[in-house]
Amino acid sequence: MSPAAGESKKIRVAVVGTGEFGRNHARVYRELDGVELVGVFDENPERAATVAAEFQTLVLTRLEELPRRADAASVAVPTVAHAEVGCRLLQMGLDVLVEKPMAVNLSEADALLHAAKKNGRILQVGHVERFNPAVIAVEPILNHPLFFEVHRLGVFTPRSLDVDVIYDLMIHDLDILLAMVNEPVVEVKAVGIPVLTEKVDIAHARLEFAGGAVANVTASRVSTERVRKMRFFQQHEYISLDYARRDALRIGVKKPGPQPEFGFEKLNAPAVEPLHAELEAFVAASRSRRE
Incomplete structure (x- = not known):
């Protein structure tokens, strides 16, 4: 693939977890150029269906569906599940943005870093500020x-x-x-x-x-x-x-x-939504393969 083609590649993104944070991730992905929101997943199917309907995307019933549908995913599940879900997605070959905090302890954070490095994937933590x-x-x-x-x-x-x-x-x-x-x-x-x-x-x-x-x-x-x-x-x-x-x-x-x-x-502050800029940076890293 030529550099020009890589820079213009459409990134297919899913959102795992459709609470308050996950819903906002879905909203922003729908707004970003060069991004396709391919689906949302949540252990609460009714909540997932509500967010999917709002942003005109699919409800994913199993995480195992993601590798054939998505290039990257946001993980917006409860913090105690960040490492488990994030590592699974990285091992499946997806780039992952995991909401802050990265994990509940250092060993789980290290596990995420190891999974990203081992599988050659982009891992970003959602420090939106x-x-x-x-x-x-x-x-x-x-x-x-x-x-x-x-x-x-x-x-x-x-x-x-x-x-x-x-x-x-x-x-x-x-x-x-x-x-x-x-x-x-x-x-x-x-x-x-x-x-x-x-x-x-x-x-x-x-x-x-x-x-x-x-x-x-x-x-x-x-x-x-x-x-x-x-x-x-x-x-x-x-x-x-x-x-x-x-x-x-x-x-x-x-x-x-x-x-x-x-x-x-x-001071002159740019008129941008922080979450929009954060997810745009994640998509750019996924597209260019640069951390």
Whole structure:
């Protein structure tokens, strides 16, 4: 196949799991150019049928149907089943995007990586905030930030209760922090408690990095309001980032001195839906065979 042909190849995609996340994956795949949504699968056939009807695709009754129908699949099942389902699909020869968190423990995450490498498949984890316009807007101005304050709060819903709030919500911010600081974590101090479930529902962590950066991160799924914010401080300025509004504000020293003057700049954030950009990147990787 020529490079030009490979770049234009239509990718056939299926969605495994048709809860809230899976339904949104199906919606976006239907919107992407060069993609065919070939079907959805769920252990609840009625839920699968509802999503299939909404997005005009097939209900798949067995995972074994996928190899002859699809090139790639999104895995949006409960977290406890990510490794089992993801490994099965990779072994069948499909490229896989698995929703975050990748797995419930390190050994299961390693199993997914091993299955992808052994079978020569693309494996992507759905860290959707990487594609948030606010995150994209601040990337060019990162200048060794040294202090972070992060809050991710949500109203309680009966969703993702198979894992604690760290895997459910805080994991987004940990992923972004590791990318922004790009240094080893040397110390973690954390506390969390269960409130409405048997797992940790609210948690706070303090991370210290090798270069001196410090991050305070709070996550809660038992809040009365929805908050998705990060503030970070670097030399002569601080940046306020709102994931929910998808915007960022830069506040910096405009005129130094005993009584410095400050300037405010709203950063230019691209008008894109994060999930759309994430799945577009996955499809592009599947098409080009580049991770």
